[in-house]
Amino acid sequence: MFALLIIGSLLAPLLLLACRFLTPKLTMVFDLAALAALYAFGWIATGAIYKILRDDMVMMTEVHRVFYNSLFLASGAYLGVYAVYLIWWKSFRLWREQP
Template structure:
């Protein structure tokens, strides 16, 4: 599983760059998906923290429940891949 995660973090951003160079509209889609993912990711985290503060529960044990939310995991994963995509794209643009 660890190898799959590591390979995915290398292969997927490169694949995103190759595809966006082939179809320019994909770049707009990637940006839009990143904005939407950031909104969902941030709102889920904020709502979980708000609930913990409101209920006066122990912070460290309850906040880890947010990691069970599939939307939180998916959007966080996309933001991580998107960050790598933008860094590689920026590096390639500076190199050329």
């Protein structure tokens, strides 16, 4: 399973880069998906922290419940892949611009 996660974290940004080269208009779709994932990630984390503070719970035991939320995990995974994709794209552009 761990190897699958590593392979996926390498292949997914490459897939985004390939799609960007083949269909440049997909860049906006990737950006909008990242924005939606960022909002979802933030709202779920904020809601969990608010509930902990509101109910005066022990934070270390209750905050881990957020990891059972599949939307939280999916949005975090996309944000990680998107960040790697952006770094690779920026690196590629810098490499191409240098003489």
